[in-house]
Amino acid sequence: xxxxxxxxxxxxxxxxxxxxxxxxxxxxxxxxxxxxxxxxxxxxxxxxxxxxxxxxxxxxxxxxxxxxxxxxxxxxxxxxxxxxxxxxxxxxxxxxxxxxxxxxxxxxxxxxxxxxxxxxxxxxxxxxxxxxxxxxxxxxxxxxxxxxxxxxxxxxxxxxxxxxxxxxxxxxxxxxxxxxxxxxxxxxxxxxxxxxxxxxxxxxxxxxxxxxxxxxxxxxxxxxxxxxxxxxxxxxxxxxxxxxxxxxxxxxxxxxxxxxxxxxxxxxxxxxxxxxxxxxxxx
Numbered sequence: 001x002x003x004x005x006x007x008x009x010x011x012x013x014x015x016x017x018x019x020x021x022x023x024x025x026x027x028x029x030x031x032x033x034x035x036x037x038x039x040x041x042x043x044x045x046x047x048x049x050x051x052x053x054x055x056x057x058x059x060x061x062x063x064x065x066x067x068x069x070x071x072x073x074x075x076x077x078x079x080x081x082x083x084x085x086x087x088x089x090x091x092x093x094x095x096x097x098x099x100x101x102x103x104x105x106x107x108x109x110x111x112x113x114x115x116x117x118x119x120x121x122x123x124x125x126x127x128x129x130x131x132x133x134x135x136x137x138x139x140x141x142x143x144x145x146x147x148x149x150x151x152x153x154x155x156x157x158x159x160x161x162x163x164x165x166x167x168x169x170x171x172x173x174x175x176x177x178x179x180x181x182x183x184x185x186x187x188x189x190x191x192x193x194x195x196x197x198x199x200x201x202x203x204x205x206x207x208x209x210x211x212x213x214x215x216x217x218x219x220x221x222x223x224x225x226x227x228x229x230x231x232x233x234x235x236x237x238x239x240x241x242x243x244x245x246x247x248x249x250x251x252x253x254x255x256x257x258x259x260x261x262x263x264x265x266x267x268x269x270x271x272x273x274x275x276x277x278x279x280x281x282x283x
Contacts, residue, residue, distance in 0.1 A: 016194030019132065031184060036176045043169045043176075056164045063171035067146075070178040074144075077185050081136035084129065084192055088199075092126045095119075095203070111213040118206040125199035132192035136185045145177040 012018055037043050050056055147170040151163070158166075 014194065016128070016191055016198055019128070019191040019195070031180055034176060034180060036172075036179075038173075038176050038180075040169060040173060043172050047165055047168055047172075050165060050168070051161070053161070053164075056161070056168065059168045060164060060171070063168055063175060066175040067171055067178065070175060070182055071144075074178070074182045074185070077182065077189055078137050081133045081185075081189055081192065084133045084189075084196060085137070088126050088129045088133070088196060091199075091203075092123065092130070095123065095126075111209060115206065115209055115213065118202055118209060122199055122202035122206055125195050125202060128195040129192050129199060132188050132195060135188040136192070144181065145174040147171055147174055 037046060047059070050059060147167065151167060151170060
């Protein structure tokens, strides 16, 4: 395979896009072949030549340690999956709940389509993370294998050497089966981590895009064109303003009273000048 194809496949795997096949409803990935024998017959053949008592005790303690190791590994993987589910659920709730408080199409008219695409992709990545992490902690799809409790009853029908060897076989078989189960859960956890990383990248990109979409219109609205002076504000003296109130005020209107019993002098007659006649007597 060429180098560029390997690079493309590596990028697809890093982004978690190879999990889209599983998310679309297709069967899960095939388990890789186990390096250990996985059946009782094969394991019995491997331990058939083990006849020394000390070696059997050694093998018994070693297989018990292997089984305990897988149990601890299973607990760590499931704990990480639970933590991832909690964090992703809280993040999804906060994003879907708080976005409507500060997101308005009037403020981000220039980039609303890009923000909408990033928002949908981020929510989808978080949902894929929850789905894959839930596959890790699902109980019904996996079974842990442990030595059978009925092995203790074989002590009365078989030799101690045979019982110890069968116990070693049972412990190793349980270890091999549990390791396959734990590896499958670890694979789902790895896919959940990839999608969570994609969600964080999309959320950071969404945040930067949103800040730029809000900052650029604000910057343009507050900036002044080059070559023009900024308007100055000159304080004007404060003039008192008399506001009329509804309080009734008294007004004085002078009134002239004329007495009715005052005699009024009216002229009775008009004196007209009489003509003067002069007579002269001569002798």
